[in-house]
Amino acid sequence: MGSSLTMYISLVATSGVFTLFLCLYAYLKREEMAGARTFMLYTTAQAIYIFSVAFGMASSTLQDIENWNIVQYVGMAPAPALGLIVVLQYTGKTVSRRMAAALFAIPVLSIVMVATNEYHHLFYKSLSVRAGSSLPFTDIVIGQFYVVHGAFTFGSMLAGVVLLVRKWQSTKKAYRLQLVTLIVGQFLPMAGAFVYLMGMVPNGMDPVPVILCVTSAMYIWAIVSTRMLTIVPIAKESIFESMGDGVIVLDSADRLIDFNGAASRMLPGLGVGLIGRTLDEAWIAMTGSPFPLNTHADVEQEAMRWQAKDGSYAFYQVRTSVVRGRVGESIGSLLMLIDVTEPRRLQEQLERLAYHDGLTKLLNRTSFIYRGKQLLREAQESGTPASVVLFDIDFFKRINDTYGHETGDFAIQHVASVVNRLLPPNALFARYGGEEFVFFLPAAARSGAGELADRIRAALAAEPLQADGETIAITASFGVSQSGSDGATLQALLKNADMALYEAKREGRNRVRLFEEAYPA
Missing domain, CATH: 3.30.450.20 (PAS domain)
Structure with missing residues (x-):
C-alpha cells in the first residue's frame, strides 16, 4: 500500500512539473500567444491544485490534511472557469468582464466555504482520517455547497468540450490535431472528476491529478508538433464580425x-x-x-x-x-x-464648386453658358422661341459701402431666393457675376419673358431685405432678348440682353427693357 501511495504522489508531482512547464511556456510565448495571460492563470491554478494534493497525501495528521485541502481548492475551484475561458478565446469568442465575474462567483464562494467549513459545515458535513488505515485517506460526508461546486466544475468542463466539438466541422484539417488535444484535455479531467464524485475509485484517491499528468504531456507534445496556442485558427464568425x-x-x-x-x-x-x-x-x-x-x-x-x-x-x-x-x-x-460616402460627398462638393455658385447655390456663369447653348440649340431645332433675361441689383455698391460686405452677400442671397420662387421649373437660372444674374426661358417669347421679369421686379421692390435690424430696399433692372429664326448664338442673346439692361439703368433703374434693334451698340 505504501508503494502505491509513493507511486501516486510521484505521478501527481510529475503532473505538477508538466503543468508548471506549460505555465512557463505561456510566459515565454506571451507576445505570440493570444490569451497567454489566461492560460498562465489556468496552469498556475492547476499546479496549485496538483501540488497541494501531493502534499496532502504526504501529510500524517487531519489538521495538515485540512490545511492542504484549503490550498487545494485555491487552485481547483477557479481552474474549470479558467479552462472554459481558454476554450472561449481559442474559438474566437469574446469574454466580457461581466461574464468573467459571473464565471468566478462560485469558485470564490467554494474557497470561502472550504476555508470556513468548521463554522457552518455546508461544504463538508464531516471530514475524518479513515479508521484502521496507515495511509492518509480521508472519509468525507459532503454538504450542500459541495454539490454546487461539483455541478459547476462538471458543467464548466462539459461546456468547454461541447464548444470544441462544435468547431470540428469549421476547423481546417491543419488545426484538427490541436483541436483533438484540447477536447481530450477537457474531457479526461471531466470524466475523472465525475468518477471521483461518484465514489467509483479505489481507496478514495482523486484520479484528476494523475489524469492531468497525461493531458499536460499531450499539451506539451501538441505544442512541439503543431505549435498549439501560438498558431491558432481564427474563428470564421470572428472574421465575419470584425x-x-x-x-x-x-x-x-x-x-x-x-x-x-x-x-x-x-x-x-x-x-x-x-x-x-x-x-x-x-x-x-x-x-x-x-x-x-x-x-x-x-x-x-x-x-x-x-x-x-x-x-x-x-x-x-x-x-x-x-x-x-x-x-x-x-x-x-x-x-x-x-x-x-465621404469620397462621394467630396466629389459632389467639388462638382458643386465647379458648376455652382458657392454663395447662392445657383449655376455659375460657365455652367449657364454650357447648358444654355444646349437649350438654345434645342429651341432652334424645334422652331420655338427662347428668351434670355439679364438683370442686376440697383446701387449694389451703395449697399456694400453702407452696411458692409456681409450684408451685401445677404442681399445677393435674398434676390436669388425671391427670383427662384417665381421662375417656372424649366428656367435655367444662374449668378452671372457679382450682383448680376441671368435666366434662360425655353419656349418663351420676348413679351412673355418681359412680363415675368416685371413680376420679379415688382416682387423684389415689395420685399425689402431684413438684416441686423435694418430694412434695406432692393430693386433690380432687367434686360430681355429673344432668339428668332436668324440662328443667333447664346453670346449674341446675352449681348442683346445686356444692351437692354443698360437702357433700363440709363432710364432710371428698377425697370424692364426689351431689346430693340435700334439700341446703339
Whole structure:
C-alpha cells in the first residue's frame, strides 16, 4: 500500500512539473500567444491544485490534511472557469468582464466555504482520517455547497468540450490535431472528476491529478508538433464580425439569412426581424423601395445611394459574389457593402464648386453658358422661341459701402431666393457675376419673358431685405432678348440682353427693357 501511495504522489508531482512547464511556456510565448495571460492563470491554478494534493497525501495528521485541502481548492475551484475561458478565446469568442465575474462567483464562494467549513459545515458535513488505515485517506460526508461546486466544475468542463466539438466541422484539417488535444484535455479531467464524485475509485484517491499528468504531456507534445496556442485558427464568425465592410448573406431564393455588425451599422433598420424575408422585402421595410441592384452576378457595381426613411443618406460600393456548393451549384450570394460616402460627398462638393455658385447655390456663369447653348440649340431645332433675361441689383455698391460686405452677400442671397420662387421649373437660372444674374426661358417669347421679369421686379421692390435690424430696399433692372429664326448664338442673346439692361439703368433703374434693334451698340 505504501508503494502505491509513493507511486501516486510521484505521478501527481510529475503532473505538477508538466503543468508548471506549460505555465512557463505561456510566459515565454506571451507576445505570440493570444490569451497567454489566461492560460498562465489556468496552469498556475492547476499546479496549485496538483501540488497541494501531493502534499496532502504526504501529510500524517487531519489538521495538515485540512490545511492542504484549503490550498487545494485555491487552485481547483477557479481552474474549470479558467479552462472554459481558454476554450472561449481559442474559438474566437469574446469574454466580457461581466461574464468573467459571473464565471468566478462560485469558485470564490467554494474557497470561502472550504476555508470556513468548521463554522457552518455546508461544504463538508464531516471530514475524518479513515479508521484502521496507515495511509492518509480521508472519509468525507459532503454538504450542500459541495454539490454546487461539483455541478459547476462538471458543467464548466462539459461546456468547454461541447464548444470544441462544435468547431470540428469549421476547423481546417491543419488545426484538427490541436483541436483533438484540447477536447481530450477537457474531457479526461471531466470524466475523472465525475468518477471521483461518484465514489467509483479505489481507496478514495482523486484520479484528476494523475489524469492531468497525461493531458499536460499531450499539451506539451501538441505544442512541439503543431505549435498549439501560438498558431491558432481564427474563428470564421470572428472574421465575419470584425470586418469593416458590411456583408449580407442571401440564400438561393434571395432570402436574407445573415449579416455582420458592420452591415447593421451601415443600414439602420437592418435587424434579426428581417431574417427570412427576401432582400426586396427587407429593403422596402428599411427604405420604402426595392433593392436597386442585381444580386446574381460576381460583379462590382456602381455606388448605391442609401436613403433611410428619416432622410439620412450614404453611398455604398456594392460587390456581389455567388456562393457555390461542392459541385459548383449556386446556393446563395454575398453582398459586400463598402462605405464610399465621404469620397462621394467630396466629389459632389467639388462638382458643386465647379458648376455652382458657392454663395447662392445657383449655376455659375460657365455652367449657364454650357447648358444654355444646349437649350438654345434645342429651341432652334424645334422652331420655338427662347428668351434670355439679364438683370442686376440697383446701387449694389451703395449697399456694400453702407452696411458692409456681409450684408451685401445677404442681399445677393435674398434676390436669388425671391427670383427662384417665381421662375417656372424649366428656367435655367444662374449668378452671372457679382450682383448680376441671368435666366434662360425655353419656349418663351420676348413679351412673355418681359412680363415675368416685371413680376420679379415688382416682387423684389415689395420685399425689402431684413438684416441686423435694418430694412434695406432692393430693386433690380432687367434686360430681355429673344432668339428668332436668324440662328443667333447664346453670346449674341446675352449681348442683346445686356444692351437692354443698360437702357433700363440709363432710364432710371428698377425697370424692364426689351431689346430693340435700334439700341446703339
